[in-house]
Amino acid sequence: MAASSSRERTMDGGTPSGGQALFYLGVLIVFLAASSAPTPLYPLYQQVWGFSSTLLTLIFAVYMFALLLTLLVSGSLSDQRGRKPVIALAVALEALSMGVFLLADGPGWLLAGRILQGVATGIATSALAAAMLDSHARHGPLMTSVGPLYGMAFGALFSGLLVGYAPAPLRLVFALLLGALLLQLAWLPRMRETAMPPPGQRLSLRPRVQVPTAVRAALLRVVPVSIAAWALGGFSLSLGPSLIAEVIGLHSPAMGGLLAFLLPFVGGSSVLVLRHQATRLALLVGGWGLAAGMALMLVGVHQHAAWLLLVGTTVAGTGFGAGFMGVIRTITPLAAASERSALMAALYVICYLSASVPALIAGAATQRVGLETTTYAYGSVVIGLAVLALVGVLGDGRRRAVACPDG
Structure with missing residues (x-):
């Protein structure tokens, strides 16, 4: 996923920076925090809507399946279309999934939200990793290694605290994540593009x-x-x-x-x-x-x-x-x-x-x-x-x- 030498300069002639890498790290952390945020809510969902442990684990697993299938076909998408457009698409889909969780009134909504979230995270994973590697060759690999783990960790922790001690336990965490995603989407145009696809390149989504x-x-x-x-x-x-x-x-x-x-x-x-x-x-x-x-x-x-x-x-x-x-x-x-x-x-x-x-x-x-x-x-x-x-x-x-x- 590292950028080739032809991509080391940004499209506007600027030089990638540590600040840009940190921005993309922040986006990755929010994505993975959102992935683990429903975890402390599962027992509460079961209590309110009365579904089985089998359905609970299915709600968890469909996210993984959707992420996996999307990652397989979109892994090189940002190489072909640029980092920023692909990341913008992923953030928009992730924000939409947070809206689904906000409106959820049954397990069917949770399944839909998790599938949409898996697709968004699958699109974002390789694009964000490549953007961090492009932006900071020295610290990019470390950011891509620890960012997802810390994102999952703090997403679960803060979700549990909000569910236990804040109002609107089924909604608040998703409203906050939605706000963070919209802010990042608004800030994304300030970043410099680090991938320069060849003109006329055909889009290929063939899994490898x-x-x-x-x-x-x-x-x-x-x-x-x-x-x-x-x-x-x-x-x-x-x-x-x-x-x-x-x-x-x-x-x-x-x-x-x-x-x-x-x-x-x-x-x-x-x-x-x-x-x-x-x-x-x-x-x-x-x-x-x-x-x-x-x-x-x-x-x-x-x-x-x-x-x-x-x-x-x-x-x-x-x-x-x-x-x-x-x-x-x-x-x-x-x-x-x-x-x-x-x-x-x-x-x-x-x-x-x-x-x-x-x-x-x-x-x-x-x-x-x-x-x-x-x-x-x-x-x-x-x-x-x-x-x-x-x-x-x-x-x-x-x-x-x-x-x-x-x-």
Whole structure:
């Protein structure tokens, strides 16, 4: 997604700046904050409209599916049409989705709002990342890594606080997000265009998803940690508040928001802390963090102890950020530059499916065996995947040591 040398100058002859990169970072944070804002509201929606946990997880999952499908076909759209027009389209669609949530009076509205939100975020994701990379070559990659995680974290936290302590709990957070999006849309024309598509270029929306042959063995070895991380993320953002309410016994939207806040916030912070460390260390921290954190969370559920559940989420969050960073660092150097876009699309397919499909299965399972039993089974799978990833990383380390006994 990095801009080519032909795009390094802006269309008006100006030079991209750190301030411009920060603006685009702010837009990305608002998008991801909006994505997690409904999380603390889910139990309240269920209480008011009386729908099942299966439908709740479907409302969560359709966002992921819509985002994934849109990202696959629009990933190169800003390369073909410019950053600003594509970002403007995405912001307008996101603002429209906030309007749908404001008007919602039943689960059908929530499904429509989440689908529209997924399309908007799918369009925005690659365009905003490319705009940040264009605008600040040094800090752009870090912004694109931590921005989404911090956006999801603070969106869930502030939504939980507003739902718990402010008026109009089903509306206020969306009104504030709508206001922020409209302000950003009004400010966007002040930014300088950093992509200059060739004249007469034909629009192509052909999906490109491919794992190059040279990458497959490495991806197979480390992908369990990514699946575990995103599966835990999907569970936390969909059923986490219900877990706090039904199993722990705390009927507080603020607590549900705190649980959804900790995982991405600690994940983003672990990326910042470990960004200069070796890839193998990041993968080890990822595997151990997810396994140990999930185990602590299950003990917290068994003991009905909120503090232990939050501690486990914090430990798992460390594994989430470190593990995902380690996976990206492992596979991207093995692909040629011309293959990396398709490779990252393939990785995101794995991540979004890992977040949505298991959450849907868990939502259906709660109808049969209950939320607590479902949590034990789900957590066991996450721990198993994390351990499998650790076996792969440790085994690779031993193979390298045998191959280079003097190193």
